[in-house]
Amino acid sequence: MELKRTPLFDLYSENGGHVVPFAGWEMPVRFNASISEEHLAVREKAGIFDVSHMGEILLQGKDALSFANYLITNDVRKLQDGQVCYSVMCNDRGGAVDDLLAYKFGESKVMLVVNASNIDKDHEWILSKRGNFNVDIKNISEEMAQIAVQGPKAQEILQKTTTFELDKIGFFFFKEIVLGEGINAIVSRTGYTGEDGFEVYLSSVNAIALWNMIMKAGKNLGLQPIGLGARDTLRFEAKLMLYGNELDDETSPLSAGLSWAVSFEKDFVGKDALLKQQADGLKKYLVGFEMSERAIPRHGYAIYCGGEKVGAVTSGTFAPFLQKNLGLGYVPYEIRKSGTEIEIEVRGEMKKALIVKTPFYKKQYKKTKENI
Amino acid sequence: MRYSKTHEWIDKVGEHYRVGISNYAQEHLSDLTFVECIPENTSVEKGKRMGTIESVKSAEDFYAPCSLKIIKINPAIADTPEIINKDAEKDGWIAEVRPTDEKELEELMDAAAYKEYLKGL
Numbered sequence: 001m002e003l004k005r006t007p008l009f010d011l012y013s014e015n016g017g018h019v020v021p022f023a024g025w026e027m028p029v030r031f032n033a034s035i036s037e038e039h040l041a042v043r044e045k046a047g048i049f050d051v052s053h054m055g056e057i058l059l060q061g062k063d064a065l066s067f068a069n070y071l072i073t074n075d076v077r078k079l080q081d082g083q084v085c086y087s088v089m090c091n092d093r094g095g096a097v098d099d100l101l102a103y104k105f106g107e108s109k110v111m112l113v114v115n116a117s118n119i120d121k122d123h124e125w126i127l128s129k130r131g132n133f134n135v136d137i138k139n140i141s142e143e144m145a146q147i148a149v150q151g152p153k154a155q156e157i158l159q160k161t162t163t164f165e166l167d168k169i170g171f172f173f174f175k176e177i178v179l180g181e182g183i184n185a186i187v188s189r190t191g192y193t194g195e196d197g198f199e200v201y202l203s204s205v206n207a208i209a210l211w212n213m214i215m216k217a218g219k220n221l222g223l224q225p226i227g228l229g230a231r232d233t234l235r236f237e238a239k240l241m242l243y244g245n246e247l248d249d250e251t252s253p254l255s256a257g258l259s260w261a262v263s264f265e266k267d268f269v270g271k272d273a274l275l276k277q278q279a280d281g282l283k284k285y286l287v288g289f290e291m292s293e294r295a296i297p298r299h300g301y302a303i304y305c306g307g308e309k310v311g312a313v314t315s316g317t318f319a320p321f322l323q324k325n326l327g328l329g330y331v332p333y334e335i336r337k338s339g340t341e342i343e344i345e346v347r348g349e350m351k352k353a354l355i356v357k358t359p360f361y362k363k364q365y366k367k368t369k370e371n372i
Numbered sequence: 373m374r375y376s377k378t379h380e381w382i383d384k385v386g387e388h389y390r391v392g393i394s395n396y397a398q399e400h401l402s403d404l405t406f407v408e409c410i411p412e413n414t415s416v417e418k419g420k421r422m423g424t425i426e427s428v429k430s431a432e433d434f435y436a437p438c439s440l441k442i443i444k445i446n447p448a449i450a451d452t453p454e455i456i457n458k459d460a461e462k463d464g465w466i467a468e469v470r471p472t473d474e475k476e477l478e479e480l481m482d483a484a485a486y487k488e489y490l491k492g493l
Binding site: 018030034037038161229233294295298317318320347 | 403
């Protein structure tokens with residue numbers, strides 16, 4: 001299969017990008033700096049990410065909002081116009097078809113932002129669920145680019161590209177504004193790093209111009225281009241889900257600790273299965289753990305407790321900011337509590353670990369509650 | 373200095389041979405966080421796993437460039453594996469070894485051949 005390229009591909013080499021295949025795309029795993037250095041740059045200053053591989057599916061028409069609400073677990077009716085929510089989209093078994101962000105423009109327009117690896121699967125799934133809903137479903141992933149600016153300096157940097165006062169965009173809200181000389185963009189205060197920052201959606205044709213504009217704006221503020229390697233370690237420290245690791249078609253949002261993003265006050269695909277899981281009691285639960293012995297847990301390694309194999313690691317790494325060997329994984333519901341001792345099988349050897357509270361990293365930054 | 377296709381090097385330093393990973397390999401792995409080598413005094417056949425190198429990104433095995441016995445593991449890499457990132461082909465050596473058959477080294481690439489080999493990757 002031929003690998004796809006984002007509209008920003010040509011900029012990677014001049015920025016020192018190390019390009020690797022990822023989910024069918026040729027993407028930079030890192031730029032000039034090492035993954036750890038890029039990770040710390042985002043925690044301490046700011047980073048710019050090409051995330052144009054992400055998918056956007058637009059729902060438009062009279063029933064757009066009610067259809068979105070039927071598709072996903074979170075309740076979009078509770079959103080104001082211009083607000084965003086994180087949600088899971090379940091199959092009938094209560095497994096996750098995908099996890100996504102839902103942007104509510106109004107009753108008749110909702111944009112779903114989905115994972116790159118799931119764009120075609122999601123699009124087909126959504127089409128199959130249309131039924132009698134009066135809604136137009138459009139996959140606009142090809143024509144949309146997405147650039148993320150994340151970190152404590154993100155707002156100061158992005159502000160230099162627009163006259164719109166970005167301080168007015170609250171956490172998980174968005175605005176349609178103009179950046180630079182007439183680039184129309186959707187700007188949301190969202191991200192996948194655990195830091196304050198923005199995700200900017202715009203037409204692919206303007207992607208290079210905007211990237212260069214933001215790079216210039218951030219030149220003296222420590223802005224660095226960031227690859228997918230640090231994107232993964234950043235989201236991991238903040239315990240944000242990676243589809244294919246923490247979530248998949250067989251894993252329920254309740255087991256993943258995402259019940260806060262599930263509303264049983266409405267009807268949605270997978271609701272019955274999730275209600276049954278809840279009534280029967282959850283079998284497994286996603287926990288975070290810290291290695292007590294020197295070893296790094298990795299995706300797929302077995303988790304043991306009391307000498308018995310009880311689960312598997314979903315993600316693990318040396319956490320560059322926290323400077324610890326940390327992991328996420330599923331264990332039986334009964335042993336999920338922090339303080340529980342477990343063992344991880346690392347290349348045939350048992351290494352001790354301790355279940356700890358998550359997220360591993362939580363930023364205490366000021367957030368406005370709504371669009372002002 | 374000789375190189376394997378799996379990006380290990382072996383070089384005679386004083387009386388002994390030293391083994392490490394190439395500069396290309398360390399650059400590819402990016403920041404190293406942990407190196408595990410099979411124990412001192414164990415033998416390993418050419419091409420078999422000699423240990424694992426962990427980076428922030430992933431865990432990758434490295435292989436014996438020739439059949440050999442581990443004499444000594446570099447004491448510096450336990451606490452400062454990043455010396456491999458800084459100087460992979462000298463101070464970042466992983467183990468001092470004794471090749472079972474020095475003739476096997478001739479099958480490996482020299483620096484020029486390895487450089488050509490990298491161009492094709």
